[in-house]
Amino acid sequence: MISVLIITYNESLHIERCLESVKCISDDIVIVDSYSTDNTEGLAIKNGVRFYKNSWVNHSNQINWAIDNIDFKNDFIFRIDADEYLTPELVAEIKEVFSNQVDKKINGFNIKRRTYFLGRWMKHGGYYPTVLLRIWRKGKARCEDREMDEHMVLTDGDSTFLKFDFIDHNLMGINSWIDKHNRYSEKEVIEYYKSLSGRVESYELGEAKKNRLLKNKYYKLPLFLRSFLMFIYRYLLRLGFLDGKEGLMFYVLQTFWYRFLVDSKIYEKENDVNV
Template sequence: MITVIILTYNEERHLERCINSVLPIADKVLVIDSLSTDETVKIAQSLGAEVYQNKWPGSQALQFNWALDHVAIDSEWLLRMDADEYFLPELADEIKGGLMGVSENINGIYLKRRVYFMDHWIRFGGYYPIYILRIWRTGHGRFERRWMDEHLLLKPGSTLKFKNDFVDANLNDLTWWTEKHNNYATREAAELLNYKHKFLKEASIGARLVTHQDHYTRFFKEGLYLRLPIFLRALLYFLYRYVVRFGFLDGTKGLIWHFLQGFWYRFLVDAKMYQIEERARKSGKPVREELEKVLGFTIDAKEDHHIPRN
């Protein structure tokens, strides 16, 4: 009935928890691995997952689309999971029973995400509940081609929401988290510079974004947010989350989360955008060229967004 697809790279800490949580509802678990150097592949195989390896193509969207193009999938439904996520038993039960009675006009299903940070549930600041389209009919969805915030594009049809939660709970430390978000900041700076300077037009596959959260995020970042003064907008966003959306109720660990994720990260994105544009002004070169130096590849209009440098 349902195939679960998990993208991995060195996820030995999380993968067993993730796979075990979806086994009650999965007919097949596919692990698409980016050449891990730890025990990820061995763990996946020991739990009965099928493992396919593909060198990291530059984004989760491209890796997931590679799986859709190269792996035989014969189930009616697909489910995407990240390795550091897992189902609560209540959600597994809901999916097991709920998919049986879904009408034919339903092509996608939202699941509700619960974020944990430093073993603390982030309940406030606009972070709960967040509904994400994670289940869709096979052949009816594909991931859009973006550097950051890749979302599922679903063919026309209706959607519904399940009421129980899945959990996003990464077990790595803050050093890992800040290094990861430093890399994310580079990719998001590229995304926002692309939006501002129009290097590429977004590819279309004749589908649409269906998640209300996706529409809200796009409007916020590409509409209102980018119209605000650089650097000041990071502070305003943090205050909005921490004060207006009651993020302070998340306590000390919540303060760390909202400050790092809502201010530090957004400020870092702005700083990287500022540096790239300043270098372009000083050198007299196009912003696109300076961005390519940072990314390490040539931006191209092809599906993979880039041609690696020699």
């Protein structure tokens, strides 16, 4: 069996769905909550998990706080967000893999994320598969110290890949998505200037390194133009239009609106614009 780590804040809409999908692969489910004001805690405790509270700084701080302060019962830890859940195929695969002794050289497992938007799988546009290190041997991984796009990275040993997917399906709707990504854009600007100054901590391994190199190339493109190019790349060249009306909304919002918003905030900062 493996331990499961879930970071939460006001996740009463999602938490039981997530817990239902992981309870059959784990006898040690741990939630680290940043003082939710909804019924997240009550629903979690009803489901028999270990529930901790820690003040919010960012995702990486919460994850590393859990790694440093919680005694996980099992040799491997699986991190999953509250609005994510496992496919039945992934559940079966995890049970099979961890029913036997894992090779001591393997300290991590990469898993494919399948993103849904307004109930539809974003299968094209280069968003699938997004491969992430989500299972690691206890004591052998850290989360990058970043405001945005933080990755779990191994500090020792090798990783391998699982065949099946987990699902990222937030149920909160468009208004919540826009509010969340407006907050994300502030963090993205912070990370942008950190990268320029060389103050970003990163182990630069595996999938994290590949994603970082791609983002560095993106930020070398001209301000504002790059958001248009990103949309064209995702929606047209990577066939995002095959994801229907939901795909049109997703790629406009995610690869154009959000990236244009980040650039607008960079422009505002660099030109000392007074509103």
